Amino acid sequence: MAEIVLTNVSKSYGAVPVIDDVSLAIRSGELVVFLGPSGSGKSTLLRMIAGLETIDSGTLTIGGTRCESLPPGQRGVAMVFQNYALYPHMTVRENLAFGLRNVGMASDEIARRVGEAARILEIGQLLDRRPAQLSGGQRQRVAIGRAIVKEPRAFLFDEPLSNLDAALRVRTRVELAELHQRIRSTMIYVTHDQTEAMTLADRIVVLNDRRIEQIGTPMEVYSRPASRFVAGFVGSPA
Ligand code: ADP
Ligand code: MG
Numbered sequence: 001m002a003e004i005v006l007t008n009v010s011k012s013y014g015a016v017p018v019i020d021d022v023s024l025a026i027r028s029g030e031l032v033v034f035l036g037p038s039g040s041g042k043s044t045l046l047r048m049i050a051g052l053e054t055i056d057s058g059t060l061t062i063g064g065t066r067c068e069s070l071p072p073g074q075r076g077v078a079m080v081f082q083n084y085a086l087y088p089h090m091t092v093r094e095n096l097a098f099g100l101r102n103v104g105m106a107s108d109e110i111a112r113r114v115g116e117a118a119r120i121l122e123i124g125q126l127l128d129r130r131p132a133q134l135s136g137g138q139r140q141r142v143a144i145g146r147a148i149v150k151e152p153r154a155f156l157f158d159e160p161l162s163n164l165d166a167a168l169r170v171r172t173r174v175e176l177a178e179l180h181q182r183i184r185s186t187m188i189y190v191t192h193d194q195t196e197a198m199t200l201a202d203r204i205v206v207l208n209d210r211r212i213e214q215i216g217t218p219m220e221v222y223s224r225p226a227s228r229f230v231a232g233f234v235g236s237p238a
Helices: 042-050 092-102 107-121 136-148 166-183 194-200 218-223 228-233
Strands: 002-013 016-027 031-035 057-062 077-080 154-158 186-191 203-208 211-216
Touching: 002 042, 002 186, 016 042, 016 057, 016 186, 016 211, 031 042, 031 194, 042 057, 042 077, 042 154, 042 186, 077 136, 092 107, 092 136, 107 136, 107 166, 136 166, 166 194, 186 194, 194 218, 203 218, 203 228, 211 218, 211 228
Parallel strands: 031 186, 031 203, 077 154, 154 186
Antiparallel strands: 002 016, 002 057, 203 211
């Protein structure tokens, strides 16, 4: 079943078009990577799904609900931000609970969700620490935990590894793949890195110059590129 459906979506910043007539259906449980060069429109597309940018024309449906006019908090998706910003003065437990307390959730439900996120991410032993007492990798898990506690229909990642050193990048990529295997949630992952796309994606959406060039499995995109651009960017030599 399609979880996130974009139909004929377009957007301009002022007079400059940045997304041009994009249609796309993301299946429930699928990990889809938006792959394309810098400036191709990946972040804009993701932020429109999240509700952080408006859609000029076209429709967006998430879990069967039309969402173009819904605020971010009512779309059932959770964005995991690039900088993984945690509140330094709060413990891990408080960092995880903060967004839920803010919307007035009952404290026993908050405790249940924090416990569940800690179990999924194996950070139960870190709950009383502060961010300064965590390693980089542990901080990232907590940041992902802040999305997990929202129990979203879909997780949205925008270049989450781009600020990390090479070793941590590889390790975090593997952890994300394992997380997806474990919880089988719908995920959209934005990157300009072909290796990340090839190793993580169920399907890759190749973006270039405001439009989708090709949608396919890593194997399809690699071995049967639909255009010269895709061939040059990810595929085998044409
Ligand atoms: P990507 O994430 O693939 O690098 P973006 O979605 O960030 O691409 O940007 C797509 C295009 O839109 C780029 O040309 C960028 O300069 C432009 N753009 C992005 N955000 C804004 C903005 N807030 N105002 C004006 N132009 C923007
Ligand atoms: Mg971007």
